Amino acid sequence: MGAYLGRGERYPAVEAGCAVRLVAELRERLRALVFRPREEREMDEELQTHLQFETERQMATGFDPVEARRRAHLRLGGMERVKEEVRSARGTRALEEAGQDIRYSLRTLRRHPGFTAAVALSLGLGIGANTAIFSLMDAVLWRTLPVDDPEGLWAVGDRFPYDGFRVLEADDTVLAGAAASVRVPLNVSIDGSLEPTAEGLLVSGRFFSLLGVPPAAGRAIGLEDHQVPGGHPVVMLGDGYWTRRFARDRSVVGRAIAISGLPYTVVGIAPPNFAGVEVGTAPDLYVPVTMQSAVMPALGNRPNAITGQFRVLARLRPGVSPEQAASALEGPVITWVTAELGTRLSPEMGDRATPARIRLAALNLWPGLTPAAAGFSELRDQVSRPLSMLLFVVGTLLLIACANTANLLLARATVRRRELATRLALGAGRSRLMRQLLVESVILAVLGGTVGLAVAYWATHLLVAFMSIGQTPITLDLRPDLRVLGFTALVSLATGILFGIAPAVRATGFSLTSTLRGAVGLGGRRRGWGPDRMLVVVQLALSLVLLIGAGLFARSLAALNNRDFAFDRDRVIVVRVEPQASNTRSRARQGAAGLDRLYRDLLDRVSALPGVVSASLAQFTPSNRMGIERQPTTPSGEVVSLHIPMVYPRYFETVGVPLVAGRDLAARDLDADSAPVAVVNETFARQFYRGGSPVGQPCLVNISPSKRPCQIVGVVRDSAYADFTGDIVATLYQPFLQTAGNRGQMALHVRVAGEPAALMPSIRTMVAETDPTVPHFEARTLAEEVSGVMIRERLLATLASVFGAVALALACVGLYGLLAFAVVGRTAEIGVRMALGASRGDVVFMVLREALLLLAVGGTVGVLIGVAAARLAGSQIEGLLFGLDVIDPVSIAGACVVLVLVATIAAVLPARGAAAIDPTESLRNG
């Protein structure tokens, strides 16, 4: 009676303590795994003992020792089999097999270092590029501020005026607190010596408490520093500045440093990893906003009112929704704005400033509340679109790398057919083989992922440095967080599994006997579009798409760069100069006239420096387009933009803008009572004087305070600044005192004869001597300024080119691999052909023909994909280009040429290899 029914039934009494049992069982399994060698020894000894006992019993029944032993073995039934079953019963089989697979795979990979390196490198490049871009996007776009409860932070628009902030600060119905901050450059001296310009942050009283950021040492700036304007000369150090400048010496708390000539006490140090609320920047010093007039003399004694620049954050009271808060605050804000606008605009707008109009303007100025968990960022606005584009590019790159890997794996699997067939014949299960091959590709992918992480780390820092050219250095928290690491791990694993499956399946699905007999040989695939050829075509197509993209962005950048800016970028230094209260010059020291005297004094001194060819002042720089804007109507009825900046004489010659008619402004035009004059650019002449010379004609736009008629005295060449990608705007250059505008900050432009870097310190000293309260801005060459403005275009062009080149390299490696492999596989056939009379040239042609075929198909597919992508994403890409259509024939043609050239070179090597085949050798080896 053998059948024992009830195998599937439960044992209710034994289910109690199920969990305990499982834990105990798991412990047993682990123990068995760890002590495996000992277990094997004991099992062997146990079975040997068993055999002895049985042998003795058989001998007792009358058999001789040899026969007894044989019978004992029979009764036990196959020693190895029993051992296998015991091993199976240990419950560690899966883990043991996994361990074996890993060890075997590692050995195999070590035996073929070239292959392993090729795969690890190409995967590493692909994964690394993706991780780098993703990491950047994470740091710039998504990462939340390192503060308490970032999701509870709400921003009031992008920027908000300080007085408006005071209205919010006073609210206690819907808000649980509000804080304001603004970045300012600071003129710092430590122990009497002038320091480089420091990045400062003016903060309101609740800044640190609202964010929940405790000081790392000393105390944080708080409400006690927010009482009396000008009465709190205290400062907090940023962590980076404390490290760089004070070597993390805690005794600095309590010392004094000088800002704009006044001593400030260091009261505390900000914690590490806190870098203000603007992503991409890191303040060196934190100063209470009540000290604003002392550190930012240009703004006079009140932080800028209507057009304010503050970043304002607030938290809501419990139970209040953002919409409730926004509408509750609307009233007080509008009241304030109305009052302000009323007093400020009425003189200028006269009777156009009706209460209704003012109220409408006020409503428009209230931005409501927006979530601010990720803080503010100018950098974000600049690079978010290029970065998204780049993500697409690197995604394509990864695809190419994966295709390469898959091809390499396929090729290897085919080469190993004999080995796999032997293993199958020896009894390995097909699934076991596949598992082992999969483990190999996963290990390769993990290797690639590790290389990728290293590449990403290096690339990210390089990228940030690159983006920082020409502007204040960008500071980002680039530590890889879980998101980025998880992303990398996911991509690596997915790659390994995805592109290891197909080769693994193919490798184990072939006929045993024919392979062992060698009938198929090593070549494997013959005619027909097998996966290997398809993969190479895909690689070629995708790299063509990337090359086209690279061509587009590179041409766009070149066009921008070569655009006739009509100014000389390399020999001109630019320094911003913002003396006391120059922001509203009517309130400046002794008014506009006083400022003018200061500027003229500065110009005289700087012009006297050795090495200086000429010096002048202008209101604007390439990164900062200041000046009055108007929208007048041309005689032909068109409404155009008009830019009216202030300049000093010799500006045009300093910067290198040629004069095409008339004369430049002269010293005599600068007096307040001289006749109002102006210089215009060619676009102005074209728009307003339609071809005729405007010299001597009236200005057509009157903005001088004296309202006397103004006369045009000269015309200069068009020159683009600040908005390089836009059209040139009509410009009317006016002397400083003759403009009725409100601002008085200027930028010093100095043309030098030698190296600009040599003269920068002297120029800064000169500015300091002229007015010690002027905050020190960094002196830069015009070239650096321009580069800083073109950050997007530079980023795209450089990276697209780099990635395009890498993609091309990968695709060519793939092509080379395929062709070389095919030559090896068809060695016998080639031998036969040559024996039958084919020349070496014919053989070379045969290989090249294959390459050209693949190129043709790949190229066509690539162009089609490129055009389709351009159609789909056209609007996105157009905004990033200058002077080109998205479907640019030159770029496409150029990319094709490059692809064909490089790929042909890649194909020549295998072709030569084929030509070098010795027919007799090949026929003998078959």
Add this chain to the structure above:
Amino acid sequence: MGFGRADLLQGTLEMLVLRALALEPMHGWGLAQRIEAMSNSVFEIQQGSLYPALQRMKRKGWVRAEWLQTENNRRARYYSITAAGEKRLTAERAQWERTSGAVNGILQWKRGVL
């Protein structure tokens, strides 16, 4: 088809091993002999299936093993039953009686009896 030496399925073997070990601890070979003797030689134990079964039971905590000296001063691995094993034996025994009772019932079922 004759009813010669019968074969045992895995679950039954475990139950018999537990029963044998409940009487006294034994090493593997001794266990095989004992079960054969206890069954009046009806069951011929596949010696090769004994060791995997013992390994499984050891993993599940129903038996424990230790190396001891036999009467002839040889080293052998002795298995003994644990408390959990005793519990398992009781449960298996109850299940066996239920099942075999049911099979007996079916075999003795006469026509017409409802």
